[in-house]
Amino acid sequence: MTVGGGFSDPRVAFQQAERVRRAGIAALVVLLLLAARFFDLQVLHVRDYRQRALAQSSRAVTLLPERGLIVDRNGELVVGNQPGYRLRFYPDLATSSAATWQFLERHLTRVPRDLRERFEYAVRRRPYRPETLVDLLARDDLARVAAHGREYPELRIETVPLRRYPWGDLAAHLLGYLGEINDTELEQYADLNLYAPGDIIGKLGLERQYDPLLFGTKGKRTFRVDAGGRIQQLIHEDPARPGWNLVLTIDLDVQQAAEAALGERRGAVVAIEPNSGDILAIVSRPSYRPDLFIGGISHENWERLRSDPGHPLEYRPVRGQYPPGSTFKPLIALAALKEEVIRPDETIYCPGYYRLGRRVFRCWRPGGHGKVDLHRALVESCDTYFYEVGRRLGIERIAAYARLFGFGSSTGLDLDVEKHGLVPDPDWHERTGRGPWQEGDTLNVAIGQGSLLVTPLQLARFYGALATHGQLPAAHVRHHFEDKGRPAVIDPPPLAGGRTVDYPESLYAPVVEALEDVVSARHGTGGWARIRGVRVAGKTGTAQVVRQHTRDQELDTHLRDHAWFAAWAPVDNPRIAVAVIVENGGHGGSAAAPVARKVIEAWLDKVGLR
């Protein structure tokens, strides 16, 4: 068959056939090279390319864990959770920030005062970092943004875990509150690898102290997205693990009794279980409602709290430092017995004052107590007796015993805000530019005045040590964490260790007997703390606010003395030690002792001892 021209020249035909063959071989070689290239790309580099492809085509959404609850020692809810919504702004997703702002102006009604600043800050300073515009969206605003905000991908409504406080302002200072994490905190917690900008964390109190445990572990939902960012499918879900529940040592009933007993008065109550150091109630009044802080406190509310003359933000039981007044006398008595500067039955004459050189130190009873021994001195709180004993002891020994029983240092409380009070000594006096220590200073300290300062918590713990003949456990509010089998980000930090006071067991008896009579004897100053059928021991105290020679009733309320009462019960089987201070409350016996009584009753009712 020949169609058209054949090959005229066999040589050409041969050459062509040869060249076609060569072309075929070349093609074969090329195909093999391509196969090698495929092998190289697909098999040798598969891991790298897969990773890169995954990185560009997946989007992770963080799942926020439910925050751990805070419950009292019986499991009663103290702080719960509720869902809330906030408005976040992603500046890099905005096509026109002016349009976004217009939208916000049109649709939001209840906004933070600094909305404009927040917005501009995000646009100008941090174009790649989302900013919270509204911490807590009002219900109407939420509906409006949800309905009209579809064209604004830069605005996102995000659920935030919010706290719920079923008991109002109860223990507000202890519990603390939440807020958005700031740059300092981000840095501080960087090692935990737990937080991201925008997270809501504990800002104060226990919420802050135990945040990494309460916070839980975030989860992650990874979606496959197309090049336009639209979600295609769920690839992987790593669920968030809720935070651990914090079980407090606090007993809600005791706490409520204490809060109610103090009422509208300013002051503090600390109730502690003497053997374990468990804090059963810890009250600071006036208080504030922690829900004011939900979604960020408003400027007005913050100013109101700050400028309130009652200082509601002050955490009195652990940060309030007061002269202990006569509640300190049992310590002087213990020191004196051990140092043998006086025998229990030795009497000192009280004419109503004590003369030291040219200075006169007054007893609280102008007419004097007459001849008093240790027992009567404590029961009737004779100042003259303790002036003399204090002088005999000297400040160095007083300071040493005060420190031995836990004054002037941390009680080990698992809340880092604790203040340590002040146990003065000559060293301190000179160091701080107060000049040389005078014997008169010693006399003031001997009756719990002068520059001696204690916190209500330290005092309660001291009375616990009296009750237990020397047990000085670390005070704590954390009973335990309920882990429910979930691993924690960090282990709960160990609680501080307690100690036993190195003081002879037998020497407690005279002091303890006297303190029981303070409450039960006819002339005792603490009769208001008497409980039928329960042996209560305690001591009243009055901390001077101003040096005075006037009667309290004639003074302005805020210049009146602070009223103290510290006690424990039952005397022979101590289950609770309490310290109460009522600021400017006047006399400890009438102002503070009834509060202590109610707290003790609440607890003894609970443990079935009344």
Added chain:
Amino acid sequence: MNSRVLIPAVGLMMVGLVAVYTASMPLALTRYDSEYYFVFRQLLWMAVGLVAFFAASRFSLKFWKMIAPVAFLTLLVVLGVMDLAGIASVHKGAGRWIRLGPLNIQPSEFARPVFVLLLAKLLSSQMFREDRPPADRYVTLMGVSGLLIILVGAQPDFGGAVLLGLVLLVFLWLSGAPWQLLTGVCGAGAIVAWQVIISSPYKRGRVLAFLDPWADAQAYGFQLVQSYLALGSGGLTGRGLGLGVQKLFYLPEAHTDFILAVIGEEVGLVGTLLVLALTGWLLFEIWRLATRCTTDAFARYVVTGALLLFGFAALINLAVVTGLAPTKGIALPFVSYGGSTLVASLGLLGILHRIERDLGGVA
């Protein structure tokens, strides 16, 4: 049907059908609301192509030789008009297509078989007898070839023009053209290519991106990087058919020029080697047919031309997908989505089938 060249082509088309379906699914759903939009059209074009195949095989080789100049002139007119309209038109790239009812036709695709037929006719004609001086022989040839290549390139179909240029070059070599001509063509091609590349920032960017795609992964390098990611994440056996990620608008031209990347991602090395093997088989069958054409120069040139067209197209496509050549826009024969290519290719195969039949029994 007893056609050795058709069988591997059908194999490639089957692979292509599955690949087009999976690769085009996201686009089809998004743009046309039906995942079958592209695969349905491809199927339709296959039917048309098979009709073209059998129709082409019914006409004698003599007819094809006769019709070649007519087809060439028709094509010249069509492309010329389109180029002029394209220059006048504001729409970019609109010049490549002609709308025929629901179907779009790309005439520059048909330029390929027509070009092969024309060159085969010229090279096997009396004019090319050995005793004629080279200048006589090659002037017409170079003239018509240059004209067609320029018109195709102006469509714009740069890849198509390169393809035709390569076919021309090899044909010249096979016809025993003097080396001066060969180097001259090479030189001219290089200069034209260089001019085209530096004249357009778009093409320049593509070439530069080819040299280092990662440096420019968000713009010009994007396509190549995405192709790497697709192929590379396939591994030995792939993510699984339909489970590819890159086609979710990351990889541009997923169902057309870069369809092999999708195959590589979803079916892995197994898939790419299967395509490579089928292509190799097809080229082998065509090559064998070429070696059997010992008596008829026209037939031999036609078969060799088909070999070059499919071979170079496949080579360029695969090289582009694997980052061995800059992006040009050449479909993978019989696999990529595209009606005109398919019909033109199957038509050419039909002519080869005729030659097969004419040669009689299998060697």
